[in-house]
Amino acid sequence: MPPILDIQNLYKSYGATEILKDINVAIDPGDFLVLVGPSGCGKSTLLNCIAGLEPISGGRMSIDGRDMTHVSPKDRDIAMVFQSYALYPTMTVAKNITFGMKVRGVDAATQAEKLAYVAQQLQIEPLLNRKPGQLSGGQRQRVAMGRALVRDPKLFLFDEPLSNLDAKLRVEMRTEIKALHQRLGASMVYVTHDQIEAMTLATKIVVMKGGVIQQIGTPAQIYNTPANLFVADFMGSPAMNLIPATTRANGNGTHIEIARPGADPVVLVDAQARDLPRDVIVGVRPEDIADAASTRTGADAQEAECLIDIVEPAGADTYAVLQLGGKHVTARLHSETTAKPGAPQRLAFDLGKVSYFSPDTGLRLN
Template sequence: MPFLEIDNLEKSFGATKILKGVTLGIEEGGFLVLVGPSGCGKSTLLNTIAGLEQITGGEIRIAGKRVNDLHPSKRDIAMVFQSYALYPNMTVGENIGFGMEIRGIAKAERDKAIADVSQLLQIGHLLDRKPSQLSGGQRQRVAMGRALVRKPQVFLFDEPLSNLDAKLRIDMRTEIKRLHHRMKTTIVYVTHDQIEAMTLATKIAVLKDGILQQFGTPEEIYNNPVNMFVADFMGSPAMNLVPATIGETGNQLSVELARNGSAPVSLALNGAPQGLSAYRGKQVMFGIRPEALTDPDGADRNATHLVTADCHIEVVEPAGSDTFAVTNLGGKGVVARLRADARIKPGTTAPLTFNLTKAVFFDPATQERIA
């Protein structure tokens, strides 16, 4: 039974529906990430869990208890905001302990909790400083410390890293993951950054226009997207989505990918999705991740279905640990992820290996996955 349950949740502002029947659940100690583009409803969903927004329909349950009508202070949750929301006139220690002081907790107990949390977050040397004397990463640690001392049932994070620079975001992401492993707390985390979602989550909920598109583990979301939106949104670089025609070679189905000025690339399918046979002679969207399209020597040797084809290379982008190459298939630029030392030049023809074990197919009209 999930520890936090969202059941057919709806939220409207006037006549505008923001959340449209969202249903999901996370186990105790799980890390749920709500991800999606701006305006998809993820922060609204977080605010309804917190009690900062009243829901229009559905139910929210924490540890089996319905909390729809409970005041935020009665829900036993703690929230970390994007803006840190620290009191500028208080020291770090006072900021962390303020909530406990308001609740009448004895000073000795407060001091112990502050010391424990500051040691966990490595901010013990900052306790006498004011927020204005701290860096962005230090302020975020203080905001997290203020939430941690409460020991709530659920922690809510609302894009906590969005104000930090790229390197600090990576460092803080690691700290949050380490913290979750130590504390075994239940976390709901909002971000628009799909890399954060993939690295932090035990479960991901992908939202678009207030509708839950897919809910599952990071591996499920990445490798088995249910529609073109999820396929395109999750992953960096994004999945290649290429218009293709389903043909037939002997007794096997094949994927035909058009090329400018030359014969199509024909990829024989071995063990194609069952539903794909209904698309013979019809167009589909062929999805393949850049890492599943690579130079022959860099291909996954454990893959059960590799097909190599000569492709015209238009652009080469060295990226340190990888080299990205762009070819044109189906009238679109398609990104291949190659080894860093791959010998490849723009304007030439080179063999690229398709790992069709990782390929997925979508109906171009509905944009849904072909099973």
Template sequence: MAPILDIKNLTKNYGSVEILKDINVAIDQGDFLVLVGPSGCGKSTLLNCIAGLEPISGGSLHIGGQDMTDVSPKDRDIAMVFQSYALYPTMSVAKNITFGMKVRGVDAATQASKLATVAKQLQIEKLLDRRPGQLSGGQRQRVAMGRALVRDPKLFLFDEPLSNLDAKLRVEMRTEIKELHQRLGASMVYVTHDQIEAMTLATKIVVMKGGVIQQVGTPSEIYNRPANLFVADFMGNPAMNLIPAKARSDAAGTRIEIARRDSAPIVLTDSQNRNLPEDVVLGVRPEDIAEPGARAAANAQEADCLVDIVEPAGADTYVVMQLGGKHVTARLHAETDATPGKAQRLAFDLGKVSYFAPDTGQRLN
């Protein structure tokens, strides 16, 4: 079966400036693709190219097996939800939702039926007679989603739809969008700069930087096996610890030496990863540095670390140290007895570490 969305060698230029460079990505029916990256990385431009709001400069773009490269937005069978909601202020909620159907000549009975279904799905039945100005941000977002849902398109496109909402409402709406996706089995492309949003919603993530795709993968692949230093640093909160280290291989395995302030280096033995260059960047997630015995880790290696800062965070306590000249964060349990200025015995799970080349930033293992 052909992918529902298939982008090949897509480029986008504004004059002599190349905004998108050789973009290749495909998703199947029912996938939830999230485009994530820092501001200015090209993710919204790519979404606009999919929507047909921006012409592409090179490559091809297929939706539902049909070439859409030169097809106008209204004929692409897509529905878009914008950050700004883009509702008509003088129309009621009901008319905002059904307006597109009315323009396309859909009969009144079908309009009423689809409106009732979508209003129930989004729990906005009581809002149908109100105007957008009488709604909260979350309610407006639901109306914008309702207007997209009645289209029943091949592809839903979301452009940072939750960025105008407060933190608590964002989490609630995120859950609703995920639930909606699971219930409808719809194909969705979603732009965000929030990597937590990306991890929780996506079946597939595209991480972008400077108009270039850095990595495509499932949330698990992106989180556990980042392709380079940028992805490792960008995805995850707190971010992956990236520690300059020395690697020295012998018959027993690879000795990883990490400099410490005022004492001899920490030496960890990695029996799995051989043939590493001498200079590496060791990537380890905060949850993979724990108190000995706190988590069952077959490849745990222990070392004493001088604690600088202790940050209680409810269910977890974050402990910050200096290793390899960098601030390194460990995620410990809430009842830890770690104390600033004192040494703490910690276990590093070497079964989950990543190694990167300091010069190119590319993954080595």
């Protein structure tokens, strides 16, 4: 079975300015691909290239095995949901959803059947006779999704569809989109700058920066084994701690020495680490630094006494901030932690989850 979307060596330039550089990505039918990165990284431009709204400057792209490089948007068998919803204000919800089918000459019975199906799927049956001006942001978003769903296209494209909603509604709609994907088994490409949205929705994530793909992988791969310092810092909330350290080979593994103010360095012995350069950046997620008495860390955990600077209760968790390697480091502790600001606390570092990066190239070393 061919990939539902296959992009090879894609470039996009505006004059002399290169926006997308050598983009290569493919997804299988039923995949939920999320393009994520900071503003200006090229993710929306890439989505527009997939849609045919922007001509590409080099490379090729196919949808379901058919070359779409120079095919017009209307002939690509795609449906797009925009950030602005793009609803017709003078039409009812029902007419907004069926308008595209009417233009394409779909018979009235099929229109009615598809309208009833998507209205039930999206739970918008009571809204069908209203106009967009009478709807909330979340309801408008459902209508925009309904208009896409009646198409039954090869590929759904979403351009930051939740960014205009408030935080609570965004979480609810995120859950609905995920459930919709699971029910329909549809192929989706979704653009967001919100890395939590990317982690929760995607079957595959593309992390972008400056028009270049930094890493492609499952949410677990992106989170647990980031390819470089940018991905490590961008994906995760709170972000991965990135701590400068020096290494020293030893018979029982590699000694990782991390400086701290007014005290001897913290020394951790990683039995698995091999062939590391002298200077490294140690990447460790906040949840992989726990109270020494905690059962959360694994068999590779090593303990060290650390001075706590700040304690931030956050309901089920308590975040503790300390200084290591000249950086503020966040530990995610249990809510019952005994950690106090200005007092030492014995912490366990899970070396089985640690990432090592080169300070020179930023690339992952393990």
